[in-house]
Amino acid sequence: MASMHQVMPGGSPPRSRGRARRVSHGELGTVALELFVERGFEETTMDDIADAAGVSRRTLFRYFPSKNDLPWGDFDGMLDRLRSHLARVPVDVPVREALRAAVIEFNSFPPETAHIHRERMRLLLHVPALRAHSALRYAAWQQVVADFVATRTPYDARALVPQAVAGACLGVCIAAYESWLDGGSASLGAVLGEAFDAFDDVLVEAAP
Structure with a gap:
């Protein structure tokens, strides 16, 4: 299991320009879990998770076809x-x-x-x-x-x-x-x- 990925207080980390950064199922799943705990599952969107992880929406969907898949890593x-x-x-x-x-x-x-x-x-x-x-x-x-x-x-x-x-x-x-x-x-x-x-x-x- 990947280690905890901390979301910076006061906002989401900026997305990098150019080549997309490398991520893992574990990292994205942990970021999503933190948001689910903080905001609630229903209240958290895929856009919220992509922003918090510093990846594009397209990248997030490549790893996880739906929000329901994220807690499973x-x-x-x-x-x-x-x-x-x-x-x-x-x-x-x-x-x-x-x-x-x-x-x-x-x-x-x-x-x-x-x-x-x-x-x-x-x-x-x-x-x-x-x-x-x-x-x-x-x-x-x-x-x-x-x-x-x-x-x-x-x-x-x-x-x-x-x-x-x-x-x-x-x-x-x-x-x-x-x-x-x-x-x-x-x-x-x-x-x-x-x-x-x-x-x-x-x-x-x-x-x-």
């Missing part, structure tokens, strides 16, 4: 990294352990950036427009998980079992995110680990 890149990570997991590692470790790793970040991640998750989980948009992102994330489960089972990735495991995994993650947003000193990784462990415990207790 480089989501496609994250999915590619998650897919590659799972593909490298040794075959003797159980599916549950592989998914638990992968989820925790991909939700790890330096403690000093926890506040920006909290704001990101608060937006994604609680802003109505973003919650509707999130369904597409969640479906793509679940498919990566289902594809991995299919490699360890005799089922096709679109079959019931891989899809059920992926859906359960997403549910555990969302519950952990909500708990983490409620506060406390535990890291997101620790809360996710606790959620996965609790889910396993409940399944064992409920078994006949």
Whole structure:
């Protein structure tokens, strides 16, 4: 995750003339998050974000097709990294352990950036427009998980079992995110680990 990009007080940084400066998904996403927190999601426009980032509107849309995409950062890149990570997991590692470790790793970040991640998750989980948009992102994330489960089972990735495991995994993650947003000193990784462990415990207790 890119480091916090500070918007200068009293106005937006001037746009550079000539060749457009190089930016990243992470930088643009962080600038947008800061504005969403300061002004509200609905009240912030793409022009506001482009001005604050010092880029053209055209450049911003090249990275993010819509305002709803901005809080997700480089989501496609994250999915590619998650897919590659799972593909490298040794075959003797159980599916549950592989998914638990992968989820925790991909939700790890330096403690000093926890506040920006909290704001990101608060937006994604609680802003109505973003919650509707999130369904597409969640479906793509679940498919990566289902594809991995299919490699360890005799089922096709679109079959019931891989899809059920992926859906359960997403549910555990969302519950952990909500708990983490409620506060406390535990890291997101620790809360996710606790959620996965609790889910396993409940399944064992409920078994006949």
